[in-house]
Amino acid sequence: MTVSTVVADDGKTVNVVVTSQFDYSLHQSFRDAYRNVDKAGVTFRVDLSKSTYMDSSALGMILLLKEHADKLGGRVIISRPNESVLKILTIANFDKFVTIEK
Numbered sequence: 889m890t891v892s893t894v895v896a897d898d899g900k901t902v903n904v905v906v907t908s909q910f911d912y913s914l915h916q917s918f919r920d921a922y923r924n925v926d927k928a929g930v931t932f933r934v935d936l937s938k939s940t941y942m943d944s945s946a947l948g949m950i951l952l953l954k955e956h957a958d959k960l961g962g963r964v965i966i967s968r969p970n971e972s973v974l975k976i977l978t979i980a981n982f983d984k985f986v987t988i989e990k
Contacts, residue, residue: 891917899927904953907938910946910973918949922956930962937968947980954986965989 890908895901904921906914922932932953936942954964965987969977977988 893921905935910942912945935967
């Protein structure tokens with residue numbers, strides 16, 4: 889499985905782990921990882937530490953997650969991207985509207 893989800897016991901943190909190339913082929917599984925979460929103030933942590941590549945559709949998927957989090961008064965944190973993924977996120981200015989933890 890290339891996208892997995894772990895919800896904290898209190899339901900306030902959802903960890904979404906992407907363990908492969910982050911591209912359009914993961915669209916449905918990435919969406920499924922968060923779409924049923926409706927807890928106010930939830931934090932979505934997207935762990936990209938095992939993802940070696942991301943394309944523009946992955947950026948779009950993160951934007952959709954950000955929209956979902958905003959509706960819930962929550963936030964999105966991108967966690968531990970490797971150098972190449974971090975470069976893509978930085979070029980796309982994602983560091984301006986989501987937290988990126990290196």
